[in-house]
Amino acid sequence: MPKTWSEWQTEFQIQACGAFGLYHDFVLRKKDRVELYKQPDRVAVITGGGRGIGLKIVEKLLECEMTVVMGVRNPKKAEASVSEIVDLSKTKGRLICEKLDVGSFASVREFAKSVQAKFSKIDILLNNAGIMFAPYELTEDGYESHFATNYLGHFLLTHLLLNQLKAAGKEGRNSRIVNVSSIVHLVGRINYNDINGSNNYYPATAYNQSKLAQVLFTKHLNNILREEGAHVQVHAVHPGVVDTDLFVHSSTTAVPGLKRIFFKTPEQGSRCVVYAAIAPKLEGKGGSYLSNCVRAKVHPATTDYQRCERLFKFSCDLLNIEKFGSVGK
Ligand SMILES: NC(=O)c1ccc[n+]([C@@H]2O[C@H](COP(=O)([O-])OP(=O)(O)OC[C@H]3O[C@@H](n4cnc5c(N)ncnc54)[C@H](OP(=O)(O)O)[C@@H]3O)[C@@H](O)[C@H]2O)c1
Numbered sequence: 001m002p003k004t005w006s007e008w009q010t011e012f013q014i015q016a017c018g019a020f021g022l023y024h025d026f027v028l029r030k031k032d033r034v035e036l037y038k039q040p041d042r043v044a045v046i047t048g049g050g051r052g053i054g055l056k057i058v059e060k061l062l063e064c065e066m067t068v069v070m071g072v073r074n075p076k077k078a079e080a081s082v083s084e085i086v087d088l089s090k091t092k093g094r095l096i097c098e099k100l101d102v103g104s105f106a107s108v109r110e111f112a113k114s115v116q117a118k119f120s121k122i123d124i125l126l127n128n129a130g131i132m133f134a135p136y137e138l139t140e141d142g143y144e145s146h147f148a149t150n151y152l153g154h155f156l157l158t159h160l161l162l163n164q165l166k167a168a169g170k171e172g173r174n175s176r177i178v179n180v181s182s183i184v185h186l187v188g189r190i191n192y193n194d195i196n197g198s199n200n201y202y203p204a205t206a207y208n209q210s211k212l213a214q215v216l217f218t219k220h221l222n223n224i225l226r227e228e229g230a231h232v233q234v235h236a237v238h239p240g241v242v243d244t245d246l247f248v249h250s251s252t253t254a255v256p257g258l259k260r261i262f263f264k265t266p267e268q269g270s271r272c273v274v275y276a277a278i279a280p281k282l283e284g285k286g287g288s289y290l291s292n293c294v295r296a297k298v299h300p301a302t303t304d305y306q307r308c309e310r311l312f313k314f315s316c317d318l319l320n321i322e323k324f325g326s327v328g329k
Contacts, residue, residue: 007202013187014204018252021183021241021291022262028292032240032268034275040065040092043122043168044277045115045161047071047102047154048129050078052244053180055085056270057126062086062093064278069119071100071111071129071157102129102153103139105319112160121168122161124277127154127214128180133203133249143318144196146203150210154179155217155315162232162325169231174283177221177234178276181214183291185238186299188212190311203249212299213311215289220308222287224324233286235276238296242269 002008025032044061048054049070059082061068072078075097082088082095096118100111115122130150139148158177169175188208191197197206218236225232243263252258275293276282289298301307316324 002202004200006200007205010187010202010204010208014184014208017184017187018241021238024183024296025240025264025292028294031294032271032292034060034271034279034293036060036063036274037278038065038092039123039278042124043067043069043119044124044126045069045071045122046126046128047100047157050074050081052246053239053242053266053269053273054126054128055081056266057128057273058082058095059085060270060274061124061277062091062095065092066124067094067096067119069096069098069115071098071102071115073099073101075099100129102157103145103149105141105153105156108153108156109160112157115161116164119164122164123168123175125158125161125165125175125177126180126273126277127158127178128273129154130180130210130246132207132246134206135203135249136198136201138196142196144198144201144206146206146210147195147213150207151213151217152315152318154214156319156321158217158221159319159321159324165232166230166325171231172283174231174233174286176277176286177218177232178273179214179218179234179236180273181218181236181238181289182207182211183238183241183296184208185211185215185236185302186297188299190216190301192310192314212301213315215298215302216308216311217315218289219287219302220305220312221324223305223308226286233282233284235282235286236289237273237276238289238291239269239273240264240292242266244269 101107222234243259
């Protein structure tokens with residue numbers, strides 16, 4: 001329950017975003033489609049995916065006959081969840097489940113090392129795992145849990161896998177990084193003076209900050225990859241307002257049936273994410289933020305090169321990264 005004026009303001013903004021998101025999902029429901037096609041030579045890495053939107057993303061990627069590496073906290077459970085919806089003995093896709101806690105830098109490094117050892121090329125990286133409105137908690141690395149899980153862990157993972165992504169991309173067939181962000185990035189603010197929000201913690205403020213960080217990261221990484229001439233493009237996606245366990249700490253759970261009636265299903269929520277990962281129409285169009293498979297309104301900071309660069313450099317400093325994408329740092 002909000003206590004201060006600024007918490008009420010954040011609450012109001014997030015509800016307004018949710019309402020606008022639901023309206024957008026309804027109006028654009030016919031556009032929200034992805035055409036699946038066979039891509040047996042491709043490797044996709046996804047964080048999370050044992051449930052929610054991620055599980056449906058994995059189902060679609062296996063239908064495309066890809067090799068799918070899931071980075072999950074409980075690999076056995078995740079494999080069991082996938083096997084409930086995909087016949088793993090029959091699919092031409094291949095599933096590998098590896099341990100990953102994306103909120104732990106040590107775990108991200110271990111996971112990346114294991115993926116690097118198995119694959120010299122990675123075609124698609126989906127930064128999907130996330131938490132929302134969680135109570136204040138610092139990770140083992142000393143960062144607020146939304147910032148660490150939703151953003152910093154994925155920033156580090158992308159850095160560690162960038163050489164493999166670059167190796168897979170080629171002219172006319174870029175490899176792709178997809179950051180699963182949210183419409184609430186629109187009301188986010190990066191609080192450089194107190195990045196953990198420890199002076200005045202409010203869960204929605206922390207979530208919004210982490211989701212804005214993902215879009216700023218998307219824009220800047222895409223800019224530098226384009227400047228380098230690398231065959232890798234980066235997208236950010238709002239999957240829609242989707243009925244998943246993400247809302248466990250949200251007041252929407254108090255109204256029975258609300259999510260089931262008005263929200264997208266996880267299958268619908270997976271469409272735009274997979275679209276960003278594979279749609280031929282998006283070839284060479286990195287840097288875009290998509291919702292319902294069309295470009296959507298972004299936070300003004302994300303169109304400002306210097307503001308994107310500021311967060312990028314700040315994140316490199318926090319993670320002690322000297323040169324983004326260089327192995328071993
Ligand atoms: N649902 C929506 O309306 C909505 C709207 C906008 C954006 N999104 C974004 O969509 C993404 C997926 O959300 P969802 O709705 O599918 O939520 P969900 O059903 O709660 O699933 C969250 C996923 O993230 C994983 N995860 C959480 N913390 C992790 C960690 N530390 N390490 C590894 N995996 C972790 C979970 O794995 P475990 O099973 O191990 O917990 C699970 O697979 C999130 O980034 C979310 O912010 C969702």
